[in-house]
Amino acid sequence: xxxxxxxxxxxxxxxxxxxxxxxxxxxxxxxxxxxxxxxxxxxxxxxxxxxxxxxxxxxxxxxxxxxxxxxxxxxxxxxxxxxxxxxxxxxxxxxxxxxxxxxxxxxxxxxxxxxxxxxxxxxxxxxxxxxxxxxxxxxxxxxxxxxxxxxxxxxxxxxxxxxxxxxxxxxxxxxxxxxxxxxxxxxxxxxxxxxxxxxxxxxxxxxxxxxxxxxxxxxxxxxxxxxxxxxxxxxxxxxxxxxxxxxxxxxxxxxxxxxxxxxxxxxxxxxxxxxxxxxxxxxxxxxxxxxxxxxxxxxxxxxxxxxxxxxxxxxxxxxxxxxxxxxxxxxxxxxxxxxxxxxxxxxxxxxxxxxxxxxxxxxxxx
Ligand SMILES: Nc1nc2c(ncn2[C@@H]2O[C@H](COP(=O)(O)OP(=O)(O)OP(=O)(O)O)[C@@H](O)[C@H]2O)c(=O)[nH]1
Ligand SMILES: [Mg+2]
Numbered sequence: 584x585x586x587x588x589x590x591x592x593x594x595x596x597x598x599x600x601x602x603x604x605x606x607x608x609x610x611x612x613x614x615x616x617x618x619x620x621x622x623x624x625x626x627x628x629x630x631x632x633x634x635x636x637x638x639x640x641x642x643x644x645x646x647x648x649x650x651x652x653x654x655x656x657x658x659x660x661x662x663x664x665x666x667x668x669x670x671x672x673x674x675x676x677x678x679x680x681x682x683x684x685x686x687x688x689x690x691x692x693x694x695x696x697x698x699x700x701x702x703x704x705x706x707x708x709x710x711x712x713x714x715x716x717x718x719x720x721x722x723x724x725x726x727x728x729x730x731x732x733x734x735x736x737x738x739x740x741x742x743x744x745x746x747x748x749x750x751x752x753x754x755x756x757x758x759x760x761x762x763x764x765x766x767x768x769x770x771x772x773x774x775x776x777x778x779x780x781x782x783x784x785x786x787x788x789x790x791x792x793x794x795x796x797x798x799x800x801x802x803x804x805x806x807x808x809x810x811x812x813x814x815x816x817x818x819x820x821x822x823x824x825x826x827x828x829x830x831x832x833x834x835x836x837x838x839x840x841x842x843x844x845x846x847x848x849x850x851x852x853x854x855x856x857x858x859x860x861x862x863x864x865x866x867x868x869x870x871x872x873x874x875x876x877x878x879x880x881x882x883x884x885x886x887x888x889x890x891x892x893x894x895x896x897x898x899x900x901x902x903x904x905x906x907x908x909x910x911x912x913x914x915x916x917x918x919x920x921x922x923x924x925x926x927x928x929x930x931x932x933x934x935x936x937x938x939x940x941x942x943x944x945x946x947x948x949x
Contacts, residue, residue, distance in 0.1 A: 586882070587624070587652040588859045589680030590788075593707050594658025594698050596688040597790045597824035599623070602655035604827035605852055610655055616698050622676045623655040629860055630853045631867060633910050633940065634878050640914065641871045649867055649878035651860065654680055660698060661710050664717035674718050678778060682862040683785040684855070685711065689804035690792035690823070704804050705811055708787070713758065715780040720755040722777060723748055747773045755781070763815065784862045786818045787811075788855060796823045797846050818858055822851035866939035869910065870894070871919070887935040891945045901949035905931040910940035 590598045594616030603610055606625025611618055628648045638646045657673040664674065677683070687704045688697065699706070727748040733741035747770045754764035760781035766774055774782055789808045791799055799805050799821045812819045830850050833841055842850070860866075860880075867878050868890060881890050887907075892899030908919070908928045916922035937943070 585652050586681040586863045586865065587654050587679070588682045588684055588863060589622075589654045589656050589677055590684050590686060591656055591677055592658065592686035592711065593688065594618075594660060595696050596658070596686050596707070597690075598658070598686045599655050600828050601686060601788065601790065601822065601824040602653060604824060604831040605653055605856065607831055614695055616658055616660075616696065619655060619657045622657070625653050625655070626650045627653055627856055629856060629867065629878065629880070631878055633867075633869070634876065636914055637869055637871050637876045637910070637942070640918070641873065641876050643871070643873055643876040645875045647875055647877040649880045651863070651865060651880060653684075653859075656680075658698070659711050659714055661714070663714040664721065674714070674780065677715070677780055677783075681783065682859065683783050684788050684859055685785055686788045686790055686824075687808055689789045689802065689808065690795065690825075692792065702804065704789070704808050708808070708811055712760065712781070716755050716758055716760060719761055719779045719781050720752065722779060723751045723755060726777065727752060743770075744773050746770075751777075751779075760785075760815070784864075785815070786820065786858055786862055789819055789821045790824045791821055793823050793826050796821075796826060796851075818862075820851060820855045820858055822855060827852050866937075868937055868939070868941040868943055870944070871913075871942050872944075881937060883939075885937060886933060887931055887937055887943075887945075888933050890937040890943070891947065894945070897949045898945050898947050901947035902933060903946040903948055905935060905937075906944040906946065907931045907935070908942050909938070910942055913942050 590602055592598050599610045599612035599619050602623060602625060603612060605627050610623040628650050631648065634646060634648055656676045659673055687707055688702055689704055691702055730741050730745050730748060734745040747766065751761055751764055761774065761779045762782045787808055789805045791802060791805060795802050805821055809819050827850060830838060830841060864883050865880050866883050867880060870877050879893055881893055887905040888899045888902040891902050906928055908922050912927040913922050916925055916927060922928050
């Protein structure tokens, strides 16, 4: 199943604007809260300079980047965990995503409604996070009631789960997200099974005004978001959703000129896409033949046969070996043959853990 990152935040902070810029999906965005109700799903191509290099090297007929999914979710308001503003429905949309991009309004614009009246990023972040914590607290408390009964009958599994749930409950009651509560590896499995909102990995997106983009490091709101995120070891990406949505509509020279005018080298979107890809625990391997050079997304930690299965189930079923060279070794050698002569192409078997940047040729037999 494809992994998806959810764009989460207060209403009217620029989530759909950002989503459109990333995916060019044309979701509705307007200056009123709860413009989005049903989630919008879009696919985004992963920018990867390595793919361009491999294309130069192999000169294939075509080049295919890899892609992953973003989901644009409705705004969450105070009281959502109690059902406020279709809260339960919106929280259930967050439950379905694998990582959270939390958009925080940092731009000042009196024409754009802010649900609580003033731009206050920390209060906004805390509002959302608290709703997620409260929703989790309810999940955990309900489960705990059931498990306690079983634990009283000395059911071993129930006793172990009870311990995890109690610890979670204590943490959540102190307004700590589940991801900040420490567990053993064994206990982590139990936590995972609960599908809590606050155990999903998170990054913060500071949405600044068009004219604040260059001075973002001196922007007080951005500083505050950075300080907050640091306490959670979370990453912050600074972006102007409005500018990005304008950039996304341009191409080629026009785009370069616009970027130059703004004084930015790389669009913030590329940074965001890469950071989210990491957050989801995704990585890329390549296939590089004369027909096509292609990037493939895999979940970190999988072995060669499963990686082969991403291309075709036959590749997994009939897996023999993976002829593998790292991107760095291949580009250093200059050609596949040169890499082979240098002994850089390895024959990897079914226990090989695929790494980001591997260029692989699968041998299979069905
Ligand atoms: N000035 C300014 N306006 C912005 C920026 N980003 C978004 N907006 C405006 O803010 C309004 C709300 O944007 P949306 O993208 O619809 O916000 P949302 O977070 O998806 O809102 P809901 O779906 O209602 O939760 C729109 O009028 C946008 O044009 C920005 O960086 N600067
Ligand atoms: Mg929206």
